[in-house]
Amino acid sequence: MTRFNLLARFLTFRKELVTLWRAFLAPETPVHLKALMLLVPAYLLSPIDLIPDVVPLLGWVDDFVIVPLLVGWIVKMLPQQAPVYQRSADGEKVIDGTYRRR
Numbered sequence: 001m002t003r004f005n006l007l008a009r010f011l012t013f014r015k016e017l018v019t020l021w022r023a024f025l026a027p028e029t030p031v032h033l034k035a036l037m038l039l040v041p042a043y044l045l046s047p048i049d050l051i052p053d054v055v056p057l058l059g060w061v062d063d064f065v066i067v068p069l070l071v072g073w074i075v076k077m078l079p080q081q082a083p084v085y086q087r088s089a090d091g092e093k094v095i096d097g098t099y100r101r102r
Contacts, residue, residue: 013068016075023078033077040070 023029024037043049044063053059 009068013071016068016071019075019078020071029078033074036074036077040067040074043067043070 020037020040024034044067049059049062050066051058051062053063
């Protein structure tokens with residue numbers, strides 16, 4: 001991979017972590033997804049890995065690959081908010097133009 005691809009993936013990973021944190025704090029997030037979110041730090045702290053950390057370099061590469069894959073998978077499973085539309089007098093859909101904080 002080139003440096004640009006690694007940098008882009010790192011920036012995506014950071015955004016996904018922020019999304020997971022906000023989803024974890026949101027009361028609308030299902031409990032089973034919150035439990036999956038807790039598995040990510042548990043995997044990092046657990047002595048049980050696919051490749052043990054005792055093995056030089058390969059143990060760390062294992063964590064650098066598995067954790068972003070888990071985070072991306074959980075973010076894809078999060079429920080999406082439905083768009084808000086208003087109806088005009090003649091029944092046409094009109095996008096609500098009021099500001100909403102994400």
